Amino acid sequence: MTQSHKEVVIYSTGVCPYCVMARQLLQKKGVRYTEVRVDQEPVRRAEMEQRSRRRSVPQIFIGETHVGGFEEMARMEHRGELDVLLKCA
Secondary structure (H helix, E strand, O other), X not given: OOOOEOOEEEEEXXXXXXXXXXXXXXXXXXXXXXXXXXXXXXHHHHHHHHHHOOOOOOEEEEOOEEEEOHHXXXXXXXXXXXXXXXXXX
16 A cells, blocks of 8 residues: 555554554555554543543554544454555545
């Protein structure tokens, strides 16, 4: 995957193992992403909760689509749906 994909945003913390796995999956695919560390920027946690309606991390967005957490993204990858969602129209 190159830079020709939708914007990816991950809300995360430094100590969350699911956040690490989410970053590793995207890096393995060559996907660039923006990471919002809610442990370093607590004000951004409210933004994450408003966007996702969830309090846990990671919360992953591809374009305007809320993917959910790592497990949801991993399931999408397993089913071949992640690349489809990442593609720009």
